[in-house]
Amino acid sequence: VVDEERTERMRAVVADDAESSEREHGDDRELLGAEGYQTIDGFPCYRTVDGTIQTMMDIAVAHPHLATIEKIGESHQKRDIFVLKLTDKSSPAEKAPLFITAGIHAREYAPPELAIRFAEHLVENYGVSADIDGILAHTEIAITAVSNPDGRIIAQNFRNLWWRKNANEENECKEERGNYGVDLNRNFNFMWGGAGASTDPCGASYRGASAGSESETAAIMKYSESIFPPEQRKGNPVKDVDAPYDELTSKGMYVDVHSFGEDIIFPWGHKDKKAGNFQAYQAISHKLCSINGHLPSGSGGYRFLGTVSGDTLDYHYGELGVCSILFELGTEFYQNCDDFENKILPDNLKALLYASKLVHRPYELAKGPDVTRLTVPDATAASSSTVEVKARVSDREMTQLPNNSDDLPPETLSTGNQRIVSVKLFVGGHPYDPSPPEPLDMSPAGGVGGEASFASHTVDAALTLDVSDLTGMGPQIMVCAVGTDAMGFDGPVSCEYLTIAPRTTAAASPPPPAVDEGSAAQQQTTPASAGKPQSTTTATTPESPTITTSLQQTPTPAAATPQSTTTKATTTVTQNDIGGGVQTCSDQSIEGDCNEMAGCKWKKDKCQDVCAGKNKRDKCHKVGGCAWDGKSKICLRSPP
Ligand SMILES: [Zn+2]
Incomplete structure (x- = not known):
């Protein structure tokens, strides 16, 4: 304008x-x-x-x-x-x-x-x-x-x-x-x-x-x-x-x-x-x-x-x-x-x-409510058995203008003040994914699940997840929230990562129904696959600091406890076993070596496992160097 x-x-x-419009600065272009x-x-x-x-x-x-x-x-x-x-x-x-x-x-x-x-x-x-x-x-x-x-x-x-x-x-x-x-x-x-x-x-x-x-x-x-x-x-x-x-x-x-x-x-x-x-x-x-x-x-x-x-x-x-x-x-x-x-x-x-x-x-x-806050706790401590995800959802907060808006007509924003009717939580994927996780209903914070309903244009919602239901979804799980208002408008999607410590029960635990995929129900977890990681635990040194880092992106004091160290070593052996006895990604400290390893990519100055976060078969297969383990339902590194 x-x-x-x-x-x-x-x-x-x-x-x-x-007449004097020569360049305002010298010729130094360096x-x-x-x-x-x-x-x-x-x-x-x-x-x-x-x-x-x-x-x-x-x-x-x-x-x-x-x-x-x-x-x-x-x-x-x-x-x-x-x-x-x-x-x-x-x-x-x-x-x-x-x-x-x-x-x-x-x-x-x-x-x-x-x-x-x-x-x-x-x-x-x-x-x-x-x-x-x-x-x-x-x-x-x-x-x-x-x-x-x-x-x-x-x-x-x-x-x-x-x-x-x-x-x-x-x-x-x-x-x-x-x-x-x-x-x-x-x-x-x-x-x-x-x-x-x-x-x-x-x-x-x-x-x-x-x-x-x-x-x-x-x-x-x-x-x-x-x-x-x-x-x-x-x-x-x-x-x-x-x-x-x-x-x-x-x-x-x-x-x-x-x-x-x-x-x-x-x-x-x-x-x-x-x-x-x-x-x-x-x-x-x-x-x-x-x-x-x-x-x-x-x-x-x-x-x-x-x-x-x-x-x-x-x-x-x-x-x-x-x-x-x-x-x-x-x-x-x-x-x-x-x-x-x-x-x-x-x-x-x-x-x-x-x-x-x-x-x-x-x-x-834009007419739907916004998730103005999404909180997932740090669940990396091995003792965490549940995690509570919290969301603030509002159909009104983000329609409010700064104070100096006097020259706007006093017209109301008719789509921006409705009661929130639901807040959905997607665990392990994004609602726009080709096969998104089944949404879970969040409840009014402080209320009893499924009993109370939301009463305002701005609400706090919460949902408690059982950590044992999340194993097999990788150490970093995408959690996304979406609100819906009384006019039926869904709002934009907001996501956070939930990080949990790997569990010994990873291979034995069936995936939670909410994030299951269509064919998963057909696949029975056999005792053999459940016992396999345990039987090879002695193959590596549990105290190895390199292994610990590879499985836990954000090391916490809890990582030093004997229980969690054993857990990590166990899972590492599983990966090494299926991956043909190769090293983990985090063993690589040189970018070129890292990128040459299947399922590893150099990101943020670290060699990271790119298969670990993919919790669906189709997602896993899309990533080069990764293969889906149908028995344990984990995406594993798979060297060619
Ligand atoms: Zn302009």
């Missing part, structure tokens, strides 16, 4: 500085910032175009199981435009697309950096955060951190120009340095040429020669068309512009990141009239704002910021039928690094993670 007054001020600055990449002079928190693209490539090289880099087009000056695609490639689940673009406006320093930090946050916390593992297993996140590289290079080197547009100099403004180029956020191919865009080639919001005329715009449109489901587009999107999209089946999200204004903006831009899916957008924007402290802004008198046409949101929502949201970060174009690192970054990483959880059914999930 163009602030006309500010634009005029910028024009004055450009005119003043036109400057490395805190992140180890080239950063913008004077702003060590913001990577340059080269630094950002280098980071995207480094992520793709370092995390081949998660990341892919793809060229989607070229800028006007023939610079490559890339997307970084992030998803758990080993997950067999059907994935919904999330496309994040940043840097469409050149002078907005923070957005490209937020986008690349989000990518780093996802890959660095994979395998550690159950929430992020759940997102990456079920979502394909595509990030174009530098959407306008030509303009960005001008903006990072000549701050006095306040460069906004691309660098297309093929118009009448080419002699007026600082004013040429096309506003890419007025050049998209939906309602192009209407009000809220300039026809003046020297204007800050110049719409371009024709819809989609710019190569940067064309690259983004072509990529979006390729990833978002064609079946949810309208036959005649202009004529049927006011018709709502089907909220039950709509999936995928588009997020465009700009600065500044501290807004969460939703369609329309081309007119101040409510969009067909207004109520859902109201819910989405309120929830994102409750996280990052922004204010919602949309058409239909909902703090509408001014008419624009040919913009990213209207194109993705109107033309492609995709739920589309725009973040306006911070309070200035060249936001200082203290503000970025301490406020904008942490607040908006959380908001982007929340958006990522909506992608499967954005319009529906």
